[in-house]
Amino acid sequence: MNWAVITGASGAIGRAISACLAQRGFSLVLHYHSAEEPMQKFSFEISRRYNVDTKILPADFTSENSTRAFCETLESLKVPLQCLIHCAGGVPSPNSLSRITPSDWNTIFSLNATAPFFITQAALRLFVPNSDIIFISSISTKYGGGENTLHYAAAKAAVESIARGLARRLAAETIKVNVIRAGFILTGAHKKMGRTREDIQERISKIPLRRVGTPDDISRAVSFLLDSPFVTGSVVEVTGGD
Numbered sequence: 375m376n377w378a379v380i381t382g383a384s385g386a387i388g389r390a391i392s393a394c395l396a397q398r399g400f401s402l403v404l405h406y407h408s409a410e411e412p413m414q415k416f417s418f419e420i421s422r423r424y425n426v427d428t429k430i431l432p433a434d435f436t437s438e439n440s441t442r443a444f445c446e447t448l449e450s451l452k453v454p455l456q457c458l459i460h461c462a463g464g465v466p467s468p469n470s471l472s473r474i475t476p477s478d479w480n481t482i483f484s485l486n487a488t489a490p491f492f493i494t495q496a497a498l499r500l501f502v503p504n505s506d507i508i509f510i511s512s513i514s515t516k517y518g519g520g521e522n523t524l525h526y527a528a529a530k531a532a533v534e535s536i537a538r539g540l541a542r543r544l545a546a547e548t549i550k551v552n553v554i555r556a557g558f559i560l561t562g563a564h565k566k567m568g569r570t571r572e573d574i575q576e577r578i579s580k581i582p583l584r585r586v587g588t589p590d591d592i593s594r595a596v597s598f599l600l601d602s603p604f605v606t607g608s609v610v611e612v613t614g615g616d
């Protein structure tokens with residue numbers, strides 16, 4: 375039985391992707407940061423529903439020590455890895471252009487770019503042939519971020535470059551590497567950033583398809599990439615035309 379690792383499996387998009395992979399028969403290593411109880415419940419339910427094995431692994435990717443410990447644990451699991459999804463991310467330190475501090479910058483980069491790179495490096499020994507790595511990036515890379523998220527957009531742009539570099543280097547090992555560039559997806563992340571219902575309505579009015587995306591829109595793109603043996607080094611936009 376082959377395994378998938380999903381970072382940020384406790385988030386809305388991470389849960390949708392995890393369920394999709396379990397449905398496809400993967401056993402799962404599910405990462406979370408703070409949502410321990412919901413993660414335990416989700417892990418139990420998914421394992422029972424799809425008859426797959428699950429393990430849960432906590433880590434704070436804004437901390438170098440915690441990321442290192444996560445990487446060491448991952449390597450020690452010695453599972454045959456066929457899929458690695460980098461979904462942990464977000465904007466823990468939103469701030470305006472003139473107020474972004476070095477600490478805000480480092481926090482955002484650690485979570486959204488640095489940790490995904492070092493987790494991939496640690497996972498390399500576990501991959502079986504014909505594997506996939508997928509990074510969840512953001513439409514913000516196209517616009518350079520919003521009012522308080524310039525540093526977030528820069529970190530996601532970095533991860534897109536990391537993905538392209540990995541795709542070229544890992545192709546010989548039959549590991550495909552792709553990016554899903556997510557548009558505006560309705561999850562708890564927006565509320566955490568203080569966005570109001572009005573903010574969200576205004577944002578929707580700028581999306582050509584005139585609706586928000588859902589976590590399932592992203593998991594469908596994951597399925598597409600897993601089913602596409604000739605697609606690597608690509609950025610798949612799931613943005614409603616944004």
Ligand SMILES: NC(=O)c1ccc[n+]([C@@H]2O[C@H](COP(=O)([O-])OP(=O)(O)OC[C@H]3O[C@@H](n4cnc5c(N)ncnc54)[C@H](OP(=O)(O)O)[C@@H]3O)[C@@H](O)[C@H]2O)c1
Nearest residue numbers: 382385386387407408409434435462463464512559561563
């Ligand atoms: N929602 C959107 O519109 C949108 C658009 C573009 C890209 N994205 C990207 O999609 C991914 C998932 O976002 P989401 O909307 O599903 O948000 P979410 O529900 O808030 O999930 C965020 C995930 O990241 C984890 N996380 C947060 N801080 C962390 C930290 N310090 N260390 C390790 N993990 C941490 C969370 O863990 P806990 O919950 O356990 O703390 C959770 O699993 C992110 O990479 C985000 O940047 C989202």
